[in-house]
Amino acid sequence: MGLSSDDGVMQSTARQVGVEHLLPSPEPVRLLDEHGTQVLPSSARRDYVMPTPERLRAVWRAMVIGRRLDAQSTALTKQGRLAVYPSARGQEACQVAPVLSLGPGDWLFPTYRESMALFTRGIDEVEVLSLLRGDRHCGYDPMRHRTAAQCTPLATQLPHAAGAAYGMKRRGEDGVALAFVGDGGTSEGDFHEGLNFAAVFGAPVVFFVQNNNYAISVPLSKQTKAPSLAYKGIGYGISSEQVDGNDAAAVLSVMDVALAHCRSGNGPFLIEAHTYRMEAHTNADDATRYRTGEEVSTWISRDPVTRLEAWLRERGVIDDETVAAVQAEAEEQAASLRDRMHDDATLRPMSLFDNVFATPTPQVRAAEAMVRAESEAGEQA
Amino acid sequence: MSEIETVTFAAAINRALGDSMAADDDVLVFGEDVGTLGGVFRVTDGLAQRFGEDRCFDTPLAESGIVGFAIGLCLTGFRPVVEMQFDAFAYPAFEQIASHVAKMRNRTSGAVHLPMVIRVPYAGGIGGVEHHCDSSEGYYAHTAGLKVVTPATPADAYSLLREAIEDPDPVVFMEPKVSYWTKGELTPAPGFGQAVVRRPGTEVTLVAYGPSVPVALKAAEAAAEDGYDVEVIDLRTLVPLDDATVMESVARTGRCVVVSEASGFAGVAGELAARISEQSFHSLAAPVLRVSGLPIPYPAPMLEHTYLPGVDRILDAIDRLQWQDTPGDFSVAAR
Ligand SMILES: Cc1ncc(C[n+]2csc(CCOP(=O)(O)OP(=O)(O)O)c2C)c(N)n1
Numbered sequence: 001m002g003l004s005s006d007d008g009v010m011q012s013t014a015r016q017v018g019v020e021h022l023l024p025s026p027e028p029v030r031l032l033d034e035h036g037t038q039v040l041p042s043s044a045r046r047d048y049v050m051p052t053p054e055r056l057r058a059v060w061r062a063m064v065i066g067r068r069l070d071a072q073s074t075a076l077t078k079q080g081r082l083a084v085y086p087s088a089r090g091q092e093a094c095q096v097a098p099v100l101s102l103g104p105g106d107w108l109f110p111t112y113r114e115s116m117a118l119f120t121r122g123i124d125e126v127e128v129l130s131l132l133r134g135d136r137h138c139g140y141d142p143m144r145h146r147t148a149a150q151c152t153p154l155a156t157q158l159p160h161a162a163g164a165a166y167g168m169k170r171r172g173e174d175g176v177a178l179a180f181v182g183d184g185g186t187s188e189g190d191f192h193e194g195l196n197f198a199a200v201f202g203a204p205v206v207f208f209v210q211n212n213n214y215a216i217s218v219p220l221s222k223q224t225k226a227p228s229l230a231y232k233g234i235g236y237g238i239s240s241e242q243v244d245g246n247d248a249a250a251v252l253s254v255m256d257v258a259l260a261h262c263r264s265g266n267g268p269f270l271i272e273a274h275t276y277r278m279e280a281h282t283n284a285d286d287a288t289r290y291r292t293g294e295e296v297s298t299w300i301s302r303d304p305v306t307r308l309e310a311w312l313r314e315r316g317v318i319d320d321e322t323v324a325a326v327q328a329e330a331e332e333q334a335a336s337l338r339d340r341m342h343d344d345a346t347l348r349p350m351s352l353f354d355n356v357f358a359t360p361t362p363q364v365r366a367a368e369a370m371v372r373a374e375s376e377a378g379e380q381a
Numbered sequence: 382m383s384e385i386e387t388v389t390f391a392a393a394i395n396r397a398l399g400d401s402m403a404a405d406d407d408v409l410v411f412g413e414d415v416g417t418l419g420g421v422f423r424v425t426d427g428l429a430q431r432f433g434e435d436r437c438f439d440t441p442l443a444e445s446g447i448v449g450f451a452i453g454l455c456l457t458g459f460r461p462v463v464e465m466q467f468d469a470f471a472y473p474a475f476e477q478i479a480s481h482v483a484k485m486r487n488r489t490s491g492a493v494h495l496p497m498v499i500r501v502p503y504a505g506g507i508g509g510v511e512h513h514c515d516s517s518e519g520y521y522a523h524t525a526g527l528k529v530v531t532p533a534t535p536a537d538a539y540s541l542l543r544e545a546i547e548d549p550d551p552v553v554f555m556e557p558k559v560s561y562w563t564k565g566e567l568t569p570a571p572g573f574g575q576a577v578v579r580r581p582g583t584e585v586t587l588v589a590y591g592p593s594v595p596v597a598l599k600a601a602e603a604a605a606e607d608g609y610d611v612e613v614i615d616l617r618t619l620v621p622l623d624d625a626t627v628m629e630s631v632a633r634t635g636r637c638v639v640v641s642e643a644s645g646f647a648g649v650a651g652e653l654a655a656r657i658s659e660q661s662f663h664s665l666a667a668p669v670l671r672v673s674g675l676p677i678p679y680p681a682p683m684l685e686h687t688y689l690p691g692v693d694r695i696l697d698a699i700d701r702l703q704w705q706d707t708p709g710d711f712s713v714a715a716r
């Protein structure tokens with residue numbers, strides 16, 4: 001008894017007919033315009049509801065604090081307290097809203113750009129900055145915070161997110177993995193492999209592309225011919241969306257839809273957030289070599305923090321007093337970070353040998369003995 | 382008392398995978414064609430049927446994805462055993478292996494560890510066409526944070542793989558393809574970091590591993606006919622490396638040849654030669670020689686025998702161990 005030809009056709013197309021359900025909206029989803037006026041996301045393909053004022057207030061507060069800590073971190077490079085710092089100024093909505101939408105069981109996969117996201121995650125600032133201070137590769141405990149070590153080899157964190165999400169799914173947990181990646185990172189092979197694995201295994205991953213228009217100096221136009229990075233999801237069978245990444249309300253709303261999609265067993269979701277890196281790639285980069293001041297200034301009017309602040313004020317959710325209080329809180333946190341970073345890191349050279357293997361090999365032990373002898377000789381001299 | 386069985390090298394690996402999966406539900410086997418087909422070498426034969434397709438499964442054809450996915454599964458408590466289909470096809474995964482697998486415990490100060498095994502069928506001598514015969518162990522052994530294991534017998538294949546799967550750290554498990562169909566008894570075997578003397582001898586030490594062990598044993602036999610009493614050491618694990626067994630042997634014999642199928646330049650054989658000179662200089666009656674693959678890309682199959690370190694090349698090396706100008710301590714009275 002073979003399948004009837006009808007059944008055969010059904011089988012070969014059973015994956016899903018059409019691409020409508022995968023397509024991103026034709027324009028980036030927006031709930032607030034540049035003045036902070038609420039707009040209807042009329043062209044959006046899915047229902048995006050305005051998050052509650054309480055949640056948006058929390059996002060705004062975290063953005064204000066995040067921006068201040070980001071500026072403090074850049075300042076710390078000038079004082080020689082950080083080896084390097086990649087600022088996320090201008091990308092606050094992308095750094096903060098996705099993280100605040102996560103639950104405690106979810107995993108986060110950040111890149112080097114995500115210091116603000118990690119502050120928002122509640123990880124101690126000094127632990128976050130250890131990587132960039134240079135005393136350790138990762139200063140926090142990834143298992144405790146369900147937050148992977150910040151990833152520098154571009155896009156390599158994406159297959160990890162797929163595996164972790166699939167692992168949670170296998171264990172019957174309803175956790176989701178949120179994986180950040182940059183626009184440049186979407187050109188890497190692991191972007192493709194990570195998305196494809198997540199799709200094939202139905203792994204609940206939200207791939208969040210912060211398209212800040214540059215990969216160091218290389219503009220997006222040299223990275224891809226795709227009409228939007230969100231279209232990249234379609235080829236993998238991944239539902240995708242693009243959002244105004246400087247509109248925190250829209251980012252939060254799209255994240256809500258993405259997380260619900262993942263938690264209902266629909267597999268991964270891809271978001272492209274259109275944003276802009278206001279600072280150079282890092283403090284060590286000179287952005288004037290590849291972009292104009294005029295270009296940068298067009299993004300000042302799209303600032304994510306002032307935009308949300310305007311809406312919250314207009315709604316009477318916050319007022320001068322609240323703004324002053326949150327700014328004071330941000331100042332306090334920045335001062336505390338500055339003070340703590342002025343204490344020299346405690347360095348223990350002998351700890352280098354602790355975590356190569358659970359049980360060091362004879363070769364690691366021999367190197368350890370050599371270094372110990374050197375340091376003992378140094379102490380005696 | 383259970384009887385000692387005789388099985389092929391491939392069957393021993395299959396048995397180790399099955400026993401590990403039976404012992405621990407968190408052990409997952411995945412890769413290309415490992416499910417329904419049972420792997421191109423049939424090493425995973427029957428595992429999907431026995432344990433279900435969610436324990437032994439096919440993945441998309443993407444090696445970096447396979448290893449990266451395994452890293453994520455480790456974060457959620459699984460113990461992945463992944464198969465790279467062939468040595469040269471593991472190269473797309475190299476970034477994941479070198480930048481993440483090898484470094485994860487270290488870069489997270491011990492908070493995250495990766496109990497995964499990356500199985501790599503490797504090396505030549507099987508008449509394979511291009512890209513199917515690379516000896517890639519040097520890349521992994523050179524990368525701090527990876528254990529590198531390469532069995533030469535079915536008994537070792539079984540017990541070292543069981544140990545690799547139980548190890549809290551990542552292990553690159555390199556299976557000499559040429560040995561897949563050789564048979565041997567499943568006897569108990571020592572663990573990681575313990576080399577074994579496969580054949581005792583008094584005048585020359587041959588140090589070998591993986592596919593070179595059977596070649597070295599043949600050479601030792603042939604050398605016996607020429608009157609040389611040759612000892613053969615099988616390293617079994619390159620990381621951790623058992624210096625002690627090698628040095629102890631060289632202290633007795635005073636002469637040493639390292640045999641390795643990999644291209645000799647900047648490779649594992651050179652590392653061995655350097656270590657022996659550093660640690661056993663005063664025991665040596667002659668420089669340590671290497672017999673290894675040539676410093677050329679692996680040749681087309683009809684020419685591979687010119688490339689491979691064979692018995693004759695090893696015998697030549699033994700002849701070149703300066704038997705004439707031996708200092709007193711090492712003179713061999715009979716010669
Ligand atoms: C595999 C790899 N290649 C190159 C680099 C060097 N690099 C670091 S950041 C960067 C640009 C990345 O741009 P994007 O993905 O857009 O992220 P952004 O820095 O804008 O957040 C490059 C090329 C790297 N870290 N990893």
Ligand SMILES: [Mg+2]
Pocket residue numbers: 182183184210211212213214215216
């Ligand atoms: Mg970018």
